[in-house]
Amino acid sequence: MNPTAFRRALVEAGHLLPLPHQGSWGRGADLERVVLGFVARLDAMYSDRPQRTYHFGPLMPQESFQRTGYVASQTQLVGSVDVFRGGDEEHRALLAECETGEDWTHRLEPAGLMFASAACHPLYAALAGQQVSGSYLIFGHAFRHEPSEDPFRTITFRQKESVRVGTHEDCVEHRDHYLERAAALLTSLGLDVEAEVANDPFFGRAGKLMARGQRAAELKRELSVQAYGPGHPRTALASANLHGPHFATAFDLRLPDGSPAETACTGFGVERVALALLLVHGLDVREWPAEVRRELAL
């Protein structure tokens, strides 16, 4: 099946409700039940260690987001929020433009808020300046402006992540520990995942060098499936990332003894996993293998 056929089948089965903008969908009840069943399964997986648990909305302060470096490195994917702060006069002008189909958004100004590019970004902002160590279980939103007809690629989506703040060794251990368990979990659900060295989609010419460096140091590993068969790019369902001191330095995170911290995270795109399960086990969740239904409490 190719992306177009998969999209059509998902819409026909009621799993996706199209909105008139690429990469923007409503989700049906069964798809959401699979997502939440998988999230609960991840909670169980991550409960082998103490984790402080936080949930975040889609937005974070612009000033905090700038510290992530993503404005510079993944510029083509970031999203900023504009709002109206004018009075009656500007309002009249805006209305006139809106009614005649002109651009009215030039009357808006930045709210000082941006979308988190990954669910863990608001965590670093919340911990900024603190001396901390440990694991954090995060459920939140990611925004990536890459409109696409492929149902796996939506502009906003949810991520469940475990973030480690610790020494370099703590971070490597956390990455290896959960990468192994993530692969085992996805495999147990019938997904034929492979762990690959990967890179983030860095912007432009300088970005090519960054991507090469990231791959050479094997800082990013993805668990991906061959969703559409040979000849199509693989689809990443989860990734495990060593950030080194990148976020810790940017947000002034130090260990309890005052020494510099590093961070790592392992995260899942939870809608992607649900869609991959629909592709493998069929569009009717009532006919999925009993073991998979049991694992996801369907």
Added chain:
Amino acid sequence: MNPTAFRRALVEAGHLLPLPHQGSWGRGADLERVVLGFVARLDAMYSDRPQRTYHFGPLMPQESFQRTGYVASQTQLVGSVDVFRGGDEEHRALLAECETGEDWTHRLEPAGLMFASAACHPLYAALAGQQVSGSYLIFGHAFRHEPSEDPFRTITFRQKESVRVGTHEDCVEHRDHYLERAAALLTSLGLDVEAEVANDPFFGRAGKLMARGQRAAELKRELSVQAYGPGHPRTALASANLHGPHFATAFDLRLPDGSPAETACTGFGVERVALALLLVHGLDVREWPAEVRRELAL
């Protein structure tokens, strides 16, 4: 307790994790469990009638959003998304501005996406041009740009709504049916709610007239609590709204026989309900009344 004291207590108890922007928070594990327990309780309440169930993300197409009329009527609350579409040259200029602390967001342009102001807005966009009738159970996001220190007032939040598309009589019946059940549910959880005639926060001088008309026709009713005691404004937890032909005309929704439709919705701000419960029953959910814990599966 006043809003400042409540905010401090929530942060101290670990229910809220402050982000450095008014109205922007992380939520702790217990708060989120209360939210999801209440959402499940709403699913049960709404299951007395057949409802097609959809989940939406925070964004919807700009073109669709403009049809809601909110750009004109609640201009001060709406949010628009900007993204970067430039090449290497614009990227270099943006980077320089970002590094020297200048405004770099002027290099962004509208993505053609806006925040839904209510969880039901994307539904109308998805149904546009169709002949339909029935009830829709929606879980989604709302964005209202009203930064505040009051923990009840966040910039993004989640709403669970039942939307009716039908005749005028269908809509009035749906409103009355679920307003009564919503009040009974909130009361059974220990919340001292009152049903009040209310109005939307329409923009500017013309908005005052719209608000007066909406109140005179009793189109909006809110279930609110006196969260902070006498002298403080009441806090709305749920609202029941008759839209008349407003959305149906804007999105060309007709009944199966081709005649014009009307719409109505009853919606809950689910984080608000969870916070109201913390205010009434105390900050330690383990010490809440057994009946409330049972109702919310805590």
